[in-house]
Amino acid sequence: MTQGDNTKVFTNALNTVNAALAKHADEMPFKQILAAAGRVLADRNLGIAVYKDDPAHPHDYFTVRFGEGAFELVSHGKEEPEIDGKVSLEYLESVAGDPDRYIDNPLKLDLDWLTSRLGIS
Secondary structure (H helix, E strand, O other), X not given: OOHHHHHHHHHHHHHHHHHHHHHOOOOOOHHHHHHHHHHHOEOOEEEEEEEOOOOOOOOEEEEEEEEOOEEEEEEEOOOOOOEEXXXXXXXXXXXXXXXXXXXXXXXXXXXXXXXXXXXXX
16 A cells, blocks of 8 residues: 555545544534543644554554544644554554444444543543
């Protein structure tokens, strides 16, 4: 998979997360997650590492920012020195490849990296 392919998969997965959060913004726990993210993460860059097999050895990096109720891709590459979350390429491909599954049932999304960062369990 090329760097461009990774960016496409990451962007599509990020769009799916945003669509799921928007669709369920008035439901628990997403209402609380969005409110906390707005307070804690507003306009802060977050580093996300992508790995193939071993989380200790990421092969790609992205920087995202949360603002106005959604995540946006800021850059591709390891620009943000602090890694806020790690995600497997396989998971990203799953989310990007079947967005309706995750938009309709956002509890299937792995948001542990986000909820732990926000102090929500």
